[in-house]
Amino acid sequence: MHFKARASAAAADKALQAKLATAKGLFVEGRRRAVAEIDLEATREASKDIRNRCLADLDLWLERFEREATRRGGQVLWARDGAEICRLVTDIARRHGVRKAIKSKSMLSEEAGLNAALEAAGVQPVETDLGEYILQINDNELPSHIIAPAIHKTKEEVAELFARVHHRPRKTDIGEMTREAREMLRAHFLSADMGISGGNFLVAETGSVALVTNEGNGRMVTTLPKVHVVITGVEKVIPTLEDLATLMRILPRSATGQTISNYFSVLTGVKRPEDTDGPAHLYFILVDNGRVDLVGSGFQDMLRCIRCAACINHCPVYQTIGGHAYGWVYPGPMGSVLTPLYVGIENAIDLPHAATLCNQCGVVCPVKIPLPELMRKLREQQVERGLRPWGERAALKLWAWLARHPRLYALAAKLGVRYLNWLAEGGDRIRVMGIAPSWTAGRDFPAPEGRTFREQYLSRRSK
Amino acid sequence: MRNEELNDSREDILGRIRSRLGRTAENAVPARADIEACLARREQGPRPAVEDDLVARLRSRSEALASTAEIVSRPEEVPAAVARYLAALSLPLAAVAWPQLAGLDWAGAGLQVEGRAACGDDLVGITGVFCAVAETGTLALLSGPDTPASASLLPETHIAIVPASRILRGMEEAFNLIRAECGELPRAVNFISGPSRTGDIEQTLVLGAHGPYRVHIVIVAGA
Numbered sequence: 001m002h003f004k005a006r007a008s009a010a011a012a013d014k015a016l017q018a019k020l021a022t023a024k025g026l027f028v029e030g031r032r033r034a035v036a037e038i039d040l041e042a043t044r045e046a047s048k049d050i051r052n053r054c055l056a057d058l059d060l061w062l063e064r065f066e067r068e069a070t071r072r073g074g075q076v077l078w079a080r081d082g083a084e085i086c087r088l089v090t091d092i093a094r095r096h097g098v099r100k101a102i103k104s105k106s107m108l109s110e111e112a113g114l115n116a117a118l119e120a121a122g123v124q125p126v127e128t129d130l131g132e133y134i135l136q137i138n139d140n141e142l143p144s145h146i147i148a149p150a151i152h153k154t155k156e157e158v159a160e161l162f163a164r165v166h167h168r169p170r171k172t173d174i175g176e177m178t179r180e181a182r183e184m185l186r187a188h189f190l191s192a193d194m195g196i197s198g199g200n201f202l203v204a205e206t207g208s209v210a211l212v213t214n215e216g217n218g219r220m221v222t223t224l225p226k227v228h229v230v231i232t233g234v235e236k237v238i239p240t241l242e243d244l245a246t247l248m249r250i251l252p253r254s255a256t257g258q259t260i261s262n263y264f265s266v267l268t269g270v271k272r273p274e275d276t277d278g279p280a281h282l283y284f285i286l287v288d289n290g291r292v293d294l295v296g297s298g299f300q301d302m303l304r305c306i307r308c309a310a311c312i313n314h315c316p317v318y319q320t321i322g323g324h325a326y327g328w329v330y331p332g333p334m335g336s337v338l339t340p341l342y343v344g345i346e347n348a349i350d351l352p353h354a355a356t357l358c359n360q361c362g363v364v365c366p367v368k369i370p371l372p373e374l375m376r377k378l379r380e381q382q383v384e385r386g387l388r389p390w391g392e393r394a395a396l397k398l399w400a401w402l403a404r405h406p407r408l409y410a411l412a413a414k415l416g417v418r419y420l421n422w423l424a425e426g427g428d429r430i431r432v433m434g435i436a437p438s439w440t441a442g443r444d445f446p447a448p449e450g451r452t453f454r455e456q457y458l459s460r461r462s463k
Numbered sequence: 464m465r466n467e468e469l470n471d472s473r474e475d476i477l478g479r480i481r482s483r484l485g486r487t488a489e490n491a492v493p494a495r496a497d498i499e500a501c502l503a504r505r506e507q508g509p510r511p512a513v514e515d516d517l518v519a520r521l522r523s524r525s526e527a528l529a530s531t532a533e534i535v536s537r538p539e540e541v542p543a544a545v546a547r548y549l550a551a552l553s554l555p556l557a558a559v560a561w562p563q564l565a566g567l568d569w570a571g572a573g574l575q576v577e578g579r580a581a582c583g584d585d586l587v588g589i590t591g592v593f594c595a596v597a598e599t600g601t602l603a604l605l606s607g608p609d610t611p612a613s614a615s616l617l618p619e620t621h622i623a624i625v626p627a628s629r630i631l632r633g634m635e636e637a638f639n640l641i642r643a644e645c646g647e648l649p650r651a652v653n654f655i656s657g658p659s660r661t662g663d664i665e666q667t668l669v670l671g672a673h674g675p676y677r678v679h680i681v682i683v684a685g686a
Contacts (some may be wrong), residue, residue, distance in 0.1 A: 046508035078473040131663035210590040216659035216674025248510030260599040264654040274608040296483035
C-alpha cells in the first residue's frame, strides 16, 4: 500500500475537498441534532454492554443463533476467508440455477471480492444501492465511504457515466438521475433469482437478521428473488429484540443523523407455505476473515463496531483525504484499526499513523470503542516487530541513549534550541525545517523559547 | 462444496473462538445458564420520553419524515379519504391493496382496487399496519398471505391505514405485541419510516429511490 502518496494527492485535490466538506457538514451536524433527543451517554453505555455480552461468550451465542435460524428454515454456513465466501455463494448460485444476483450493500462482499467471483461463475452481480451501483457501472470502482460509497463523485461525473452506460439523454438534475437509476434497477430487481445482503445484526433469540436501508433496495433484495444469502461477520450477533431496539436508537443517529432509517427489516426464516412473497431459500454465511483472531485479544473492543461511520465522518484526517487513500474496504479511524488487523500489520504500516489521536472518533463512537488507544497499540506492535523504518528506529535509539546521559542531553538540547531559533530568524515560527522538510511543507513548526528549561531553571535558582 | 468441508470451517471457526475465550465443558454450563437468563429477562435499554398523545406524536414524526397524514373517525370513511388524496395529487384511481382490506367499499368511492400482492407495474399500494411506533413515526408491517410485503414496496405511492388503537409508544412495545399475537416472528417485520430516499449523489436528498415516492398515512380514530 502506498498510503502517503495517495493521501498527498487527495489532500491537494480541491474538488474532493469541497465534496468532503459538504458531507462533513451534513453528517456531523445531523448527528449532533439527532442525538440531542436521547440520553446519549446511557444509550452508548447500554449499546456497549449489549455488544460486549455477546463477545464474551461468542461461541455460545453463535450456536444459539444457528439453532434458532436453522429451526426456521435457514441454512447456516461458515466461511474462514474471502475465498470461502466466494466458493459458498457460487455453489449456492449453481445449486439454484441462478443467472443474476441483486445485491444490497455488503462490506464483506467487498472484503471477499465477491462480484468478480460471481462473474467468473457466470452469474451477473448487480449492486442496487445507488452509490454502489454508480461505482459498479464505472468499471467496478472502489467505494470511498462505508455508508456513502460514491461520496467522491460529482453529479456531473455521474451524469456522464449514466449517459454513457444507460444510452439515454444526459440528465443533470439529481432527482432525474435517481429516477433513471431506479428504472434501470427495477428491471433487475424483478428478474433476479438471488438476493445477496449484508446484515446489520443477527438476533440470537429469534435467528433473525436485521437489515437497515434508506433506499428500499434491502427490502427488494430480500423479498423478490427465490434465494436470499446473508453474508455477515461472526461478531454481529446480539441477544434479543429489545437489544435490537436499543441499538436502532443509536445506529441511524450516529450514521446519517436520522432518528430512524427509512427501512428497517427483521427477517426470520424462509417464505411460509401460504405466503405470496419472500425467498424460499435462506442462507446465512457467517464469516471469520480475521475477526476470530481479535476475540480475547487486546483488540477485542473493535469487534463491537456496528459500522455506522460516525468515526469516519468526524475524523479530521478523513475529512482531508477521503476514503480511497486508506487503500482497502474500510476508511477513517475504524479502517485504520481494522485494515492492519485483517490484512496484516506489515501490509498497512501507515494506517495507524493516519490519525492525530484527537479522539473525536472515540467520543462519537456509539459503542465506545477506544479507537485512538487501539491505533496506539498497533503502533507499539509495529515497533516491537521491528517494522518501523530504519531512520526512525535509529533516531529513537539515539534519543534514548541521550536521555540516559543527562549532561550530553543538556548540551544537545542547548544546541538544538539555538539551531531552531536560528531557523526561525528571530520569529516565533519555523517555515522550512531543513532536517524534516515534508513536516513543514503543510504547516509551521513553533520556534522554542530562547533557552532550554534547564538553562532557565539554573539561572533563576542562582538569582 | 462437500459436507465435510462445510463442517471443517464451522468447527475451525467455533473451535478457535472457544480456545481464545478459554471455553471448557465446565465453564460452558454457567455461561449457557446466563444466556438463557438474558434471553428470558429481555431487558430494555434507556428510552427517550414520548408524550402521551401517541396519535399526535405519530403524526408529527411521520410528517417530519416527509410522509403525509390525516385522521378519519371511522373505518368506513377510509375509501373516500384515499380517493380524495389520490385525486388531489392527480394520481391514478386504481390501486392494489392487501387482501385483508379487499372488503372495504372501494368502488363506492370511485376506486378500482384489487386485493393481491403488488407487481412492478402497480402505481398505488394500499396496506394496513400491524401497529405503528409513535416514538419515531414508524409503520410496522408483517409479511403474510393477506398482508404481502410487496404492496408497501413496489408502488410509487404507499397509503397505510393505521387504527389509532394500534399506535404504540416504541419499538419494544411493537416486538412485544408481535410475540403476544403471533408467537413466532413472521418471515418479515418491516418497519417503514417515510418514503424511500437516497443521498448518494452529492449527498443531496432525493425521495423515491427504489421504493415509494410518497407515503400517506390515514389514521382511523375510532378503530
